[in-house]
Amino acid sequence: MKEKISYPLLKIMKKGLEDLGKLKFDFKRFIAGIAFGALIILSIFLLNTSGFFFICVILISLSVYELFLIQDLNKPDFFIPPILLSVAVAYSNIFLSADLFVLILFTASFLLLLKDVLFFNSEKDRSIYLDLFSIIYAGFFLSFIVKIFNLPQGKLLLMLLFIIIWASDIFAYYGGRHFGKHFLHPSLSPKKTVEGAICGFAGAIGAALIFKILVGNNFEQANIFLYILIAGITVIVGMIGDLTESLIKRIAGKKDSGRIIPGHGGILDRIDSLILAAPVFYYMFFYLILKK
Numbered sequence: 001m002k003e004k005i006s007y008p009l010l011k012i013m014k015k016g017l018e019d020l021g022k023l024k025f026d027f028k029r030f031i032a033g034i035a036f037g038a039l040i041i042l043s044i045f046l047l048n049t050s051g052f053f054f055i056c057v058i059l060i061s062l063s064v065y066e067l068f069l070i071q072d073l074n075k076p077d078f079f080i081p082p083i084l085l086s087v088a089v090a091y092s093n094i095f096l097s098a099d100l101f102v103l104i105l106f107t108a109s110f111l112l113l114l115k116d117v118l119f120f121n122s123e124k125d126r127s128i129y130l131d132l133f134s135i136i137y138a139g140f141f142l143s144f145i146v147k148i149f150n151l152p153q154g155k156l157l158l159m160l161l162f163i164i165i166w167a168s169d170i171f172a173y174y175g176g177r178h179f180g181k182h183f184l185h186p187s188l189s190p191k192k193t194v195e196g197a198i199c200g201f202a203g204a205i206g207a208a209l210i211f212k213i214l215v216g217n218n219f220e221q222a223n224i225f226l227y228i229l230i231a232g233i234t235v236i237v238g239m240i241g242d243l244t245e246s247l248i249k250r251i252a253g254k255k256d257s258g259r260i261i262p263g264h265g266g267i268l269d270r271i272d273s274l275i276l277a278a279p280v281f282y283y284m285f286f287y288l289i290l291k292k
Contacts, residue, residue: 028262029262031262032261032262036261036270037162037166040162041159041162043055044149044155044158044159044162045155049146049149049150052145052146052149053090053091053094053146056090056142056143056145056146057087057090059138059142059145059267059271060083060086060087060090060138060139060142060143061083061086061087062258062260062266062267062268063134063137063138063142063267063268063271063275064079064082064083064086064134064138064139065079065083066257066258066266066267066268067079067130067133067134067137067138067248067257067268068082068130068134069257069258069266070248070249070252070254070257071130071252072252073130081111081112081115081131082112082130082131082134082135083134085108085111085112085135085139086108086134086135086138086139087139088104088108088139089101089104089105089108089135089136089139089140089143090139090140090142090143090146091143092104092105093140093143093144093147094143094146094147094150105135105140108135108139109132109135112131112132112135113128113131113132115131116128116131137275138275140279141275141276141278141279142271142274142275142278144278144279144281144282145158145161145274145278147282148161148278148281148282148285151282151285151286151290152290153218153219156215156218157281157285159211160208160211161234161274161277161278161281162274163207163208163211164204164207164208164231164234164235164238164277164281165204165234165235165238165273165274165277166207167200167203167204167206167207167208168200168201168203168204168235168238168239168273169200169273170200170203171199171200171202171203171204172192172196172197172199172200172203173196173200174199175195175196175198175199175200175203176191176192176193176195176196176197176199177196179193179195179196179199180193180194180195180196181193181195182194182195184196184197185243185246187250188243188246188247188250189242189243189246192242192243192246197239200235200239201232201235201236204231204232204234204235205228205231205232205235207231208227208228208230208231209224209227209228211227212224212227219289221289221290222288222289226288226289229284229288230281230284230285230288233280233284234277234280234281234284235277237276237277237280238273238274238276238277239273240276241272241273241274241275241276241277242272242273244272244276245257245268245269245272246272256269257269
């Protein structure tokens with residue numbers, strides 16, 4: 001009886017390993033991914049708040065630039081003002097009071113609208129929505145990685161956020177290539193599959209639980225259920241962030257947001273999940289665990 005059960009299981013495992021071996025290994029993509037991940041990890045653990053804010057400023061600046069690059073609006077007078085105002089919004093959200101943040105957000109939005117009204121022409125009409133979108137999408141949302149950094153045990157929390165996102169990306173990528181049959185949203189992202197999304201979700205949950213086993217004593221208020229809840233919601237929001245960037249590129253008829261990272265595309269292609277996931281992760285951890 002035992003042999004009858006184990007034999008088909010062995011056949012399935014063997015077939016799976018054979019299929020896995022057929023997957024092409026993109027060495028350039030692998031090295032670039034490792035280098036980017038190493039840079040993030042070193043930045044988290046070696047820098048203070050000011051240094052990490054500088055990293056955030058770089059990410060914001062590149063993200064805003066790529067948003068305009070995707071739309072072929074890559075002249076400095078298009079993207080420099082929203083970059084500066086996005087950084088101002090990020091700074092106010094991190095370091096200033098809520099009232100001052102709202103004031104600066106309103107002022108930044110007003111100045112961008114004023115610029116678009118005073119200097120409007122047919123070539124620039126596409127930049128109007130990008131101006132306002134960029135200060136929220138890049139400036140406001142990305143500022144939450146520094147807010148997480150500043151929380152108690154913030155470096156570990158930020159590491160957990162990246163682990164969840166990276167595990168989701170890796171498992172979704174290889175799970176989709178190996179098992180993918182049903183497309184998730186073919187009109188937006190023709191390569192993403194339901195099976196890949198499930199693998200990404202499961203991989204992220206598993207990574208979060210391993211994190212709890214290794215360093216969970218630093219967050220005694222968080223039980224296994226909370227880790228699963230936070231990781232699960234973070235992954236789902238991250239996938240929406242991924243599809244959001246795919247939508248932006250699809251509208252513009254572009255495949256990648258840029259070419260700064262070999263094998264990966266632009267910086268937005270690497271942090272699209274992080275942009276939406278960071279604020280959600282921050283508020284979940286803050287109110288579900290740290291406020292207990």
